[in-house]
Amino acid sequence: MTALSRLKESDIREHPANDFIDKIRADYPTEKEIDVVFTRKMQRRNGPPFQQIKLERLVDGARQLIEERLGYEVGITEAKWLSGGASKMHVVFILNWRGLEGDASESTKMVLRTEPAASITESSRLREFEVLKAVEGVIPAPKPYWIDEDARYLPYPSMIYDFCKGVAKPSGDADKVTGLGQNYGPELRKKLAPQFVDLLAKLHTIDPSRLDLMEHFDVPVVGSNEAVIKQVNYVRRMWEEDRLEEEPIMEVTYKWLIKHAPPIDHVSLVHGDYRNGNFLFNEDSGDIVSWLDWEGSVLGDRHRDLTYATMDTFAHLSEDGQGLLASGMMFKDELFSAYEKASGLTVDSRRLAYYNVYNRYVLLGLIMGSSARSSYGARTHQDVMTNYLTALGYPNLSELCDYLEDLIR
Amino acid sequence: MIQTFDTQLDVSLRAMRDVVAPALNDAESHVVEQFNLVLATLEFMRQRLPYARSFHRLELTHLLSLSEGVRAFVADDQPALAAQLEQIEATGKNDLARPEVEIEDYLVVGRKLRELIGELIRLSNGKPYEKELDKLALHSQKDFLPVQRAWCMPLGLDSRPDELPSIEKIFADT
Numbered sequence: 001m002t003a004l005s006r007l008k009e010s011d012i013r014e015h016p017a018n019d020f021i022d023k024i025r026a027d028y029p030t031e032k033e034i035d036v037v038f039t040r041k042m043q044r045r046n047g048p049p050f051q052q053i054k055l056e057r058l059v060d061g062a063r064q065l066i067e068e069r070l071g072y073e074v075g076i077t078e079a080k081w082l083s084g085g086a087s088k089m090h091v092v093f094i095l096n097w098r099g100l101e102g103d104a105s106e107s108t109k110m111v112l113r114t115e116p117a118a119s120i121t122e123s124s125r126l127r128e129f130e131v132l133k134a135v136e137g138v139i140p141a142p143k144p145y146w147i148d149e150d151a152r153y154l155p156y157p158s159m160i161y162d163f164c165k166g167v168a169k170p171s172g173d174a175d176k177v178t179g180l181g182q183n184y185g186p187e188l189r190k191k192l193a194p195q196f197v198d199l200l201a202k203l204h205t206i207d208p209s210r211l212d213l214m215e216h217f218d219v220p221v222v223g224s225n226e227a228v229i230k231q232v233n234y235v236r237r238m239w240e241e242d243r244l245e246e247e248p249i250m251e252v253t254y255k256w257l258i259k260h261a262p263p264i265d266h267v268s269l270v271h272g273d274y275r276n277g278n279f280l281f282n283e284d285s286g287d288i289v290s291w292l293d294w295e296g297s298v299l300g301d302r303h304r305d306l307t308y309a310t311m312d313t314f315a316h317l318s319e320d321g322q323g324l325l326a327s328g329m330m331f332k333d334e335l336f337s338a339y340e341k342a343s344g345l346t347v348d349s350r351r352l353a354y355y356n357v358y359n360r361y362v363l364l365g366l367i368m369g370s371s372a373r374s375s376y377g378a379r380t381h382q383d384v385m386t387n388y389l390t391a392l393g394y395p396n397l398s399e400l401c402d403y404l405e406d407l408i409r
Numbered sequence: 410m411i412q413t414f415d416t417q418l419d420v421s422l423r424a425m426r427d428v429v430a431p432a433l434n435d436a437e438s439h440v441v442e443q444f445n446l447v448l449a450t451l452e453f454m455r456q457r458l459p460y461a462r463s464f465h466r467l468e469l470t471h472l473l474s475l476s477e478g479v480r481a482f483v484a485d486d487q488p489a490l491a492a493q494l495e496q497i498e499a500t501g502k503n504d505l506a507r508p509e510v511e512i513e514d515y516l517v518v519g520r521k522l523r524e525l526i527g528e529l530i531r532l533s534n535g536k537p538y539e540k541e542l543d544k545l546a547l548h549s550q551k552d553f554l555p556v557q558r559a560w561c562m563p564l565g566l567d568s569r570p571d572e573l574p575s576i577e578k579i580f581a582d583t
């Protein structure tokens with residue numbers, strides 16, 4: 001046996017036994033729908049290996065799904081793969097149909113969003129569909145049409161929404177991966193930054209009645225930290241299930257997060273991935289036309305989005321060298337101050353400190369856990385991307401250490 | 410043997426950069442994106458392969474040192490696990506002393522150490538030595554992070570590359 005074989009054989013997570021899966025579920029309780037999705041992910045690992053899915057197969061599945069939902073025949077043309085995003089597969093196509101009521105004749109550009117066998121973010125299409133419904137008319141976002149939540153028509157759970165015209169990065173700056181550290185330049189920044197803050201404020205103060213649409217989300221109780229602990233366990237579970245190797249700092253971090261979980265003071269709809277690169281804008285007007293990637297949304301603490309948007313990973317140095325522009329928008333303090341004004345909610349420094357640690361824990365779970373695992377197991381359509389992104393792990397671990405050292409004295 | 414890894418990677422990279430890349434001008438964007446990522450990955454390998462053995466030996470040496478520190482804290486409270494840790498340490502030291510050991514063997518023993526160290530940190534919850542153990546793990550891992558970040562530097566995702574030592578400097582003596 002070669003040393004490489006010995007290394008592969010020592011990995012108990014690649015083909016997990018049922019009692020291994022059950023123990024993690026019992027040790028780290030999460031939201032109900034998260035448990036469903038993560039358990040399914042682990043069971044898939046013992047199934048057939050991932051095979052590249054042909055475009056034609058997805059188009060056929062999408063057509064069947066739409067026809068079943070509408071009750072009449074439709075046509076799909078001009079289907080092609082869409083680039084961008086590190087976790088899901090996207091196909092753009094023209095739907096030739098008669099509208100939702102069946103009484104029109106329309107050609108509409110649509111997007112099919114589907115899962116690979118595993119991904120950097122294992123998430124629920126049902127939750128994503130529900131959150132897009134909840135923000136409709138409040139936050140610019142893709143309009144969701146149909147969902148195949150249990151993969152009846154398509155190889156994996158999928159959804160279809162309308163195509164949003166816009167760009168994720170200025171046309172002269174096409175090198176960045178998924179918008180990390182995206183620099184919009186001074187002119188565009190002036191237009192985008194106020195919208196970036198205002199939309200975050202709107203999201204966090206959304207009419208609570210809209211949250212009723214989100215049946216597959218656990219609703220936190222104000223004054224309790226139970227929901228926060230479940231969100232910490234979401235990452236812990238990801239780490240337990242996906243990691244290639246243990247990192248002692250992650251264990252120290254978990255204990256700290258559980259011991260210091262702050263009670264929720266206001267239930268917000270949290271985007272979960274609110275940063276530069278995750279929205280489309282009109283390059284001429286500078287208007288944000290669509291917020292993307294809602295798969296990590298939760299009901300929880302607003303400080304989670306605030307600290308995420310201001311992480312160094314997504315920042316770049318201002319032109320005058322005065323400091324880092326959070327998400328390529330504005331200095332951190334300016335952003336918090338503008339947010340307080342727009343939302344009427346406070347920005348609490350203790351909660352910021354907590355979620356600064358939490359978000360780094362999330363990122364590390366995704367990068368050094370799920371991302372590394374999915375590429376190692378050859379489970380996605382873009383393993384070369386998920387593998388590449390693992391290089392973000394050690395710089396983020398370094399940032400996390402700096403925070404923890406201040407907190408554990 | 411004339412087929413060195415360096416030559417294999419070098420000729421492949423040059424062909425992809427000089428011949429294939431220009432032909433992809435009209436390709437779909439996801440194809441170009443993946444092509445560029447393949448280039449970056451192979452270039453990373455080209456730059457790091459000469460240091461691979463040294464790197465993995467250094468990482469294992471670091472983990473052995475952390476393990477000994479952890480064992481000193483938990484020996485009385487978790488004697489069985491401490492003994493297990495000591496046994497893995499002995500394997501690791503033996504591996505470092507044997508010239509024929511493969512890189513992946515360093516990884517196997519390193520990962521065993523990591524798992525058990527993680528387990529002992531988890532079990533220290535609420536124990537009198539918990540805080541000191543957490544601090545040890547944190548400081549020790551932090552000290553080694555510049556080496557791990559320097560290792561990944563060719564991939565270009567570190568936002569503060571200027572604060573890192575070069576890989577040549579780290580392994581200047583090897």
